[in-house]
Amino acid sequence: MAYSAVVGFRKVSALGIARVLQADKGSLWRFQLETEFGEVLRLGLLTRNYKKNSGPPKFDFTGTEATSKFDFTDLTCPHTWYPIARKKKRKVILHVGPTNSGKTYSALKHLEKSSSGVYCGPLRLLAWEVAKRLNKANVPCDLITGQEKELKEGATHKAVTVEMADVSSVYDCAIIDEIQMVGCTQRGFAFTRALLGIAADELHLCGDPAVVPLVEDILKVTGDDVEVHTYERLSPLVPLKEPVSSVSSIKTGDCLVTFSRKDIYAYKKIIERAGNHLCSVVYGSLPPETRTAQATRFNDETNDFDVLVASDAIGMGLNLNISRIIFSTLQKFDGTGTRDLTVSEIKQIAGRAGRFQSKFPIGEVTCLRKEDLPLLHASLKSPSPLLERAGLFPTFDLLCRYSLAHPKHGLYQILEHFVENAKLSSNYFISNVEDMMKVAAIVDELPLGLQEKYLFVVSPVDVNDEISGQGLAQFAQNFSKAGVVRLREILAPDRVKVPKTPTELKELESIHKVLDLYVWLSLRLEDSFPDREVATSQKSICNLLIEQFLEGNRLNSSARVSRHLRRQKF
Numbered sequence: 001m002a003y004s005a006v007v008g009f010r011k012v013s014a015l016g017i018a019r020v021l022q023a024d025k026g027s028l029w030r031f032q033l034e035t036e037f038g039e040v041l042r043l044g045l046l047t048r049n050y051k052k053n054s055g056p057p058k059f060d061f062t063g064t065e066a067t068s069k070f071d072f073t074d075l076t077c078p079h080t081w082y083p084i085a086r087k088k089k090r091k092v093i094l095h096v097g098p099t100n101s102g103k104t105y106s107a108l109k110h111l112e113k114s115s116s117g118v119y120c121g122p123l124r125l126l127a128w129e130v131a132k133r134l135n136k137a138n139v140p141c142d143l144i145t146g147q148e149k150e151l152k153e154g155a156t157h158k159a160v161t162v163e164m165a166d167v168s169s170v171y172d173c174a175i176i177d178e179i180q181m182v183g184c185t186q187r188g189f190a191f192t193r194a195l196l197g198i199a200a201d202e203l204h205l206c207g208d209p210a211v212v213p214l215v216e217d218i219l220k221v222t223g224d225d226v227e228v229h230t231y232e233r234l235s236p237l238v239p240l241k242e243p244v245s246s247v248s249s250i251k252t253g254d255c256l257v258t259f260s261r262k263d264i265y266a267y268k269k270i271i272e273r274a275g276n277h278l279c280s281v282v283y284g285s286l287p288p289e290t291r292t293a294q295a296t297r298f299n300d301e302t303n304d305f306d307v308l309v310a311s312d313a314i315g316m317g318l319n320l321n322i323s324r325i326i327f328s329t330l331q332k333f334d335g336t337g338t339r340d341l342t343v344s345e346i347k348q349i350a351g352r353a354g355r356f357q358s359k360f361p362i363g364e365v366t367c368l369r370k371e372d373l374p375l376l377h378a379s380l381k382s383p384s385p386l387l388e389r390a391g392l393f394p395t396f397d398l399l400c401r402y403s404l405a406h407p408k409h410g411l412y413q414i415l416e417h418f419v420e421n422a423k424l425s426s427n428y429f430i431s432n433v434e435d436m437m438k439v440a441a442i443v444d445e446l447p448l449g450l451q452e453k454y455l456f457v458v459s460p461v462d463v464n465d466e467i468s469g470q471g472l473a474q475f476a477q478n479f480s481k482a483g484v485v486r487l488r489e490i491l492a493p494d495r496v497k498v499p500k501t502p503t504e505l506k507e508l509e510s511i512h513k514v515l516d517l518y519v520w521l522s523l524r525l526e527d528s529f530p531d532r533e534v535a536t537s538q539k540s541i542c543n544l545l546i547e548q549f550l551e552g553n554r555l556n557s558s559a560r561v562s563r564h565l566r567r568q569k570f
């Protein structure tokens with residue numbers, strides 16, 4: 001249904017904006033319901049139950065014909081959720097090629113020259129790096145992540161994490177980096193939202209060639225122009241014929257890749273005990289600030305920490321001076337079972353060696369075990385399998401409409417309903433919301449509104465980490481009881497102390513996550529989480545304590561790795 005004139009806007013509590021397209025003389029209004037970020041729920045008819053000059057209108061969603069006939073689970077046309085982007089005919093440029101081929105570099109050149117723009121990256125580390133780079137190039141750039149809001153005077157540009165991408169603003173130029181992450185089971189929907197929703201004249205997408213047919217197909221319905229630019233690796237990556245079988249073969253610039261935190265510390269200990277090298281470490285549960293500090297220390301030629309032991313957390317985001325990647329294994333535990341690394345994971349990690357214009361002009365890659373070499377070589381030669389579907393998740397408005405029609409359902413049931421019943425076109429899959437449902441089960445027990453529950457559900461809590469999960473539960477409980485959550489009641493400052501054992505180190509990492517969550521909540525519920533400054537300073541203390549710990553080498557090697565290494569003569 002098309003309407004020629006927009007009659008007005010009405011703020012509808014908890015739902016966003018009802019844009020009234022046509023007000024009939026009778027009791028029906030034709031409207032378009034949008035979120036505050038401009039996502040359209042739908043066009044529809046609503047009853048109007050207010051009299052002229054009697055204050056703000058109240059919309060009765062529950063009894064209308066429009067609502068009762070509405071299929072909440074129909075997610076087949078997600079491109080219609082973004083009216084501002086749909087008003088543009090965007091020029092979409094896909095920059096695709098192997099790792100280290102200059103894709104992001106080229107897209108950033110366009111961004112730098114644009115009059116206004118946004119960079120959307122998968123990690124805070126990447127958003128930090130881009131904001132730093134643009135500001136250095138005299139392009140004032142805000143940094144906006146879930147946990148940071150650093151605004152620059154006169155900023156025309158933004159560097160954001162993809163979940164923070166704003167689909168209600170209009171830009172000259174936008175970048176979505178690592179666009180192949182649309183296929184990620186958990187976070188893919190945020191990339192899809194940015195892909196469909198960012199209203200930019202030029203939209204640059206950087207990533208793996210495996211994403212091209214899917215993106216082209218998704219964008220067929222948007223009316224955008226799509227161009228594909230293909231890149232070649234800027235410096236060679238050489239798969240070695242021999243494994244690294246002895247610790248004495250470890251040399252400056254090596255990065256040993258292993259997938260458990262325990263093994264990382266065990267290898268660090270063994271390499272350092274051999275006496276020639278000190279190791280920096282990078283893994284997922286280290287705070288991002290510590291990861292950057294460790295990478296900086298490894299890159300810095302003036303100190304002795306010249307070897308890196310890392311998990312696949314190095315696969316994206318850090319600029320590292322790695323000469324050789326050594327896989328300790330080509331298998332990893334992914335939460336449910338142990339599986340082989342995928343071709344794209346192997347290529348992404350191996351691609352960290354020999355970055356263009358780094359200290360090492362040629363990258364090398366090998367394994368600890370000879371029997372892993374055939375899989376490594378075959379994977380590096382193969383193209384990544386084509387991506388078939390992109391993640392999708394209902395907008396908050398849809399969840400809200402569903403909730404209004406089913407007032408007795410908790411958020412857990414609402415999410416379950418969407419997961420089980422969502423109707424999707426063949427380009428999409430419904431995101432994995434298992435972790436969100438775990439949080440929903442916690443907050444459904446509390447007297448909170450849907451919007452508040454939703455906020456906790458989409459917060460960056462690691463619900464599988466005991467301390468982090470407990471932190472969230474306490475924040476939510478105190479918030480529902482008192483409306484204000486003081487940090488001291490949750491986390492006594494004396495818990496933040498130098499770790500002495502692996503268990504204490506892990507606990508400190510978890511405490512950092514709780515503090516990070518507090519900061520995230522404080523940026524959204526400022527009055528209820530007033531201790532942001534305390535949380536930020538405690539986070540810095542955590543980082544310092546973890547780094548201090550990593551300077552030393554107090555962890556005992558795990559017997560399992562030691563045995564493995566003895567077998568390997570490593």
Ligand SMILES: Nc1ncnc2c1ncn2[C@@H]1O[C@H](COP(=O)(O)OP(=O)(O)OP(=O)(O)O)[C@@H](O)[C@H]1O
Nearest residue numbers: 098099100101102103104105106319351355356357
């Ligand atoms: N034309 C260039 N001039 C100078 N430096 C460049 C150029 N192109 C790329 N680089 C540098 O080479 C390195 C790799 O480039 P970039 O990060 O753009 O690669 P990429 O293809 O995006 O890699 P990945 O897939 O790993 O993200 C970066 O340090 C970048 O600054």
Ligand SMILES: [Mg+2]
Nearest residue numbers: 103104177206
């Ligand atoms: Mg890149």
